[in-house]
Amino acid sequence: MPTSASQEVLVQQSPSSRPGRPGGSAPNSLAGFNETSFLARVLPAPGQWRSVPDVSDRGFWGAVDTPTRQAILQRAEDFRTREWPVLTARGWRDFVETGNRTMYEDRYFGRRRRTVASALAACLTDDPSWHDDVLDGVWLMLEETTWCVPAHDYSAREDGPRLPDPDRPFLDLFAAETGALLAWTLHVLGSRLDERSPLARARIVEEVRRRILVPQRTDDTWSWFGRSGPVNNWNPWINSNVLTCSLLLDQDRDDIVTTVSRVLEGLDTFVSGYPDDGGCDEGQMYWWRAGASLSECLEQLYDATGGALDGYALPKVREIARYPHRVHIADDWYVNVGDGPARTEAADTVEPHVLHRFGRRTGDEEVVAHARYMRGDGAATLPRLSLGRSLFALADRDWAKAPASASPAPLPLQAWWPQTQLLTARETEGQVDGLFVSVKGGHNGESHNHNDVGTVLVAVDGHPALVDAGVAQYTRQHFGPRRYEIWTMRSDYHNVPNVDGHEQQPGKEFRAREVTADLGAERVDVRLDLAGAYPKEAGLVRFSRQVTFSRGEPAHVSWHDEWELDHDPESMTLHLITSAEPVLGGGGIRVLTPGRALRITYDASGFRTPSVERIDLDDRRLSGVWGPALWRIALSPLRPGRRGEWSLDLRAEPVG
Template identity: 40%
Template structure:
């Protein structure tokens, strides 16, 4: 039974009571429950809030907002907005932990500043202003995007835990929170069903659970009309159900590991809140593919903070993720390896972004007491629907080589033109790499997306065929993708405008790549490399990896040295992962066969 059917199958009285008692049943008590909060003092959270108080609040400026249209820069505006949200969230947490009126006032200041922002929408999403030919958002026609959802989430959870303190300290603020939530989020959500992230056209991505989850909190904690509250929640459940049914049965995520936290993990958080307010009556955790989705992080883990990254995702993502979400998910499906994957990171989840997630983590005793354990690191993981194989030399260990091979197509969410590409990591550290996500700008999701070098196939570990790169679009895809032991045999003929190409990638004691093609085609191999080349000669390239190990690439010496070029990395996100430069090896291949061995 689907999530939506489970919700509708509940007795109407059970649903009504769940919505009416949501504040109590959420599992997060308010500030007056000192017997709960006084024992949970988080030095890191309070210190962060205290440090914030010594600095002025960040300003949001029209000139920064307008830069999206002027020069494509998004971060000039999104940075201060994000910092304002984080500072308000830190103040709310410090207030509830300490009951100190200074932090209640700090939280109230942040909440009112958020209410007085002209728009909660990020400039990159303000299509209403773009349609008017303007760069100033109109408060009368709010756009419901991720920015608006992130903002209303802070208002909703702050109201839940600080309600009585705000009434005593700043009477009237809570009414303002409700007015702004209604005008900017709840009313647009109810009255306009054209939002692309609803997925009514069948195109589903992480915006769906990300926004729906925050709208759910807003409805439960800020909407006082029980009829409207029920209408919003019914629509949220329908939207979450649509997203879940669109996900692959193998538990894969075409948006990659980094966006998994803002896709499937957002879904889990929203379902958990619904399950809590129904006192477990909803019990969604056995609905497919939820159990498989929970296993995705362990399947993508290379170890030591490195992950298999496809599409827009860093290979070394921020370790401060809401691992408690995954731990509770593992508990609910009874999967010890899922719990172990989360517990291995328990000490790295202290600066979680998102007020609701942070508050839920603070009252999860089982999570707070979990023992830190080693990563599960499965020997091999095969996701047939998204066509991704991850296999390592030894299960449970980062030692030696790990290989990831990707099929799929070139119209995936956050797509890179990378059909048939692979990642080879030595002792967990990628050597033959996927560059991942650059800093987003105005062209990142425009028709100019493939002007960005990191998303083009020539900067992935795939060849150029007959002088042509892979192109964007669902027609460019892997054909037969056959897993054979610790490797893959994949037909790449349909990934290129011309040619007949087949690739076999295997892992034994080394990584071996064999490309074959029909006579008459011209194939030029491309390999993107992290680390420092230390020797280069015909048929051989030696690299000192970012982890300090030595990797050696070998090919037919008759093909010469190839062209080894160094590319300066000047993008801040990419530089944080790969350092100041990466290298690319280009080799004109033989008549109809090329072999590369990596040891």
């Protein structure tokens, strides 16, 4: 029987010392592990993967530290004061008919959050009332016609049926996650469910087999699988949950081998398509369902095979682990690109233990330190949507022990992702105080794309001042042909120019050109040509942007744009999105932050009086990050000309 994650000491072995490798050598890709004879030899028999202690291990559950125990039980009690959410046909059809996702999804995820919290409370207390609550949640999910959400299911197509078809199970993110939730629940609480009714066990096994495992093993058309084109976070997210379902519930060894083989095929597509620099073009929040879910797959495979299947040794995997702490600004603020929000507060997807384990497996102390920082001095885990993530956190002895105090964030001086074309740099390594700058190149066909090639973000003392809005609550429009009618997606609402009335266009062909970065101890310099991100009608020959961050006294950012068109334009406008209402005057703009202000100066004689637009945020996702409003500044030269330039100077200054 393989050793479990809860028992193992995470020490990196050299590639030559790891057991059971195909051909006796270290594969350079996940596909190198995908040999049937190797998998049949190293994978556990059905029912033999015992990765975390079940409810009967009262010594383990009784030893969970007091802060973690109290936090979990309080969350579970809060859920128990409410009625179980009801899923209705009207809620499902609301998405089909209006594009609104929240009427159904709020209730759908409410069921799962409560079941996770109740399952953890049941393990901690072994109280029959919690076992009954878990059974209620399990039974409600088993009775659902589909585990998919309307936005992902074929049944939500306008030309299809108006309600989900139980004979056409669709394997999306949340169907897979539901299957894993049920599998983990049975793993840790199966004996208590059996006491209430053995039928619960039988139905969990059968429904997960029918809705998750058989579709994964038999259907090659899933877009997330990778045989029909590029993949994104769906691939590792679904695969991590499918692995759980197979390792815990499959009753035939050949089925486990087939499932793992197909998981490896899909993951190899995902990793092969990932840039060598480890950058996540979906943004830091989606990293928790891209890079983090990849690490969950690798951990289950490593643990289930006793270390024989070790994907952590791949160099690209190590770079993927380094992304979150290198885009960290301060507190819960991060550089955001695409649909990723700028802060992680109360996010369901964020489980710091996943990052901590990832850092230990890859031997990166900064990754480990950032995970410790994210945890602070509080609970080892909180009930979120993933029961498996919480169970692994509690079963990891190194992580589960209560910290004496909060750990500092590593706060690296700077980072550059050459393939992703993203820069982050701060004034002083290890310190929040001072300026923080990010510059993005890339293209406009990225996953969860915004038209944002060339955008610049600036924070002062850890507080974002020049910002990217992020994304509102998802609707059908966000993933349809009218996506770029949404203001948060448009380049006119990013810190880039409008060229003679033309915005950037979506598509991989609309990209930055001639991108270079020079990183030094005293100065960072990024240059890129934005012309390729605009349509031919804009008439751009070039639009050169140079952003130079100087760490002298005082530290400042020099921002210089220079353009050439094939005609005399009627207008050129630079838009700047700010987190606070800007104060105009004296040839400059001041953006107040909770500490100091960001001062933006320019040659006012060459510009019209800037216009300022307040953008009221009536969406809960946007307002949850930024508060009630953002602001958009428009800077337009008096005489733009066929050739022209402008320069900005940005630095921090006292508020008074």
